[in-house]
Amino acid sequence: MGTAHKALRGPAGAVRGLALDIGSSRTRVWAPGAGVLADVPSGPVRRGRVTDATPHQDLLRRVAAAAFGDSPRDTVVMLCHPVLADSEQREAARRMITGLGPTRVVSVDSARATAAYAGPAGGGPLLVVDLGAELTEATLLVDGMVQDARLAEVGLADLAERGGAPASLVHTAADMVMDLWRSDTTGAVRGALRRGVLVTGGGALRLDLTSRLALRLGVRLRLANDPATSTVRGAGLLLASALRHPGADRR
Known part of the structure; x- marks a missing residue:
């Protein structure tokens, strides 16, 4: 994680961020300058719904600590969700991420994220x-x-x-x-x-x-190229846009 931590710092004053895809099988985290930081079995997730946030929060706290250092100030998390996830599912995931302390959580559906990376x-x-x-x-x-x-x-x-x-x-x-x-x-x-x-x-x-x-x-x-990680990589590209435009959509 030490190498990834250095890669994430970027120029002075830069906003930092993570892209996150919590799948039913795997949880994947991507960061600017470091690529896929984590690709691990998901915690309790059933049919795209997080049924127990604790294992994910433990993992994400470690990743966030390496990525953001002591303070999550001026950080953004790009969070993927299933295309037809309902408002309750999306809000539950956002609450889990918000608990890590990022300044912003931006949601994107998995299809748009995939298309951003692998589409024509x-x-x-x-x-x-x-x-x-x-x-x-x-x-x-x-x-x-x-x-x-x-x-x-x-x-x-x-x-x-x-x-x-x-x-x-x-x-x-x-x-x-x-x-x-x-x-x-x-x-x-x-x-x-x-x-x-x-x-x-x-x-x-x-x-x-x-x-x-x-x-x-x-x-x-x-x-899709590297189909197992195309969603989180596409979310990473969308994250880069959000980092360049701090006033972007905060869905």
Whole structure:
């Protein structure tokens, strides 16, 4: 942690920050100048909901102490959440982070964070499918903003419990994409499908899932670079923007 601490200090007077992705399987922390500071098993998290904040706070206190030193003054935490997380889920996570003492907590959904790191340059429509440990999400982004989304409380952990058969998870993901298409009145989903569906999460590393999904949808898939950490890395890019503009959105 000592090396990371030095890397985070930056020029005198610079605002410091962390990007944080608390997944159902892994908790990942990213910092400017240091990259991924932590990639560890998550504490009690079920279907994207933190059920016990204590293990996470213990981890984050250690990371924050290394990153921010003795004082968290002028610090920002960019906090990722599932696309369809409700206000209670988001507020519970924010309270946990606020207890660490940062000046600001800025929330961002996982799809926008992933697109910031792994999406194509320029605007236009983009479909992001996140095959996570306990959640599967399909999100339509247009010019970087969420237009529509679907979420299913099923993921890779369920495959392990059912003997590893991928068909049910592929079926779920494909159905969510098709439901977005049926609900779309603007043609954005069709345009996004032509560009290729961006697939992220741990499931993006499984050929048995991605090949079946591509076949079922009949479109090209684009796998995110380093899909397991693409969300927190994208949140890090958004954090850099927040650090440059201290008066930015404080959602």
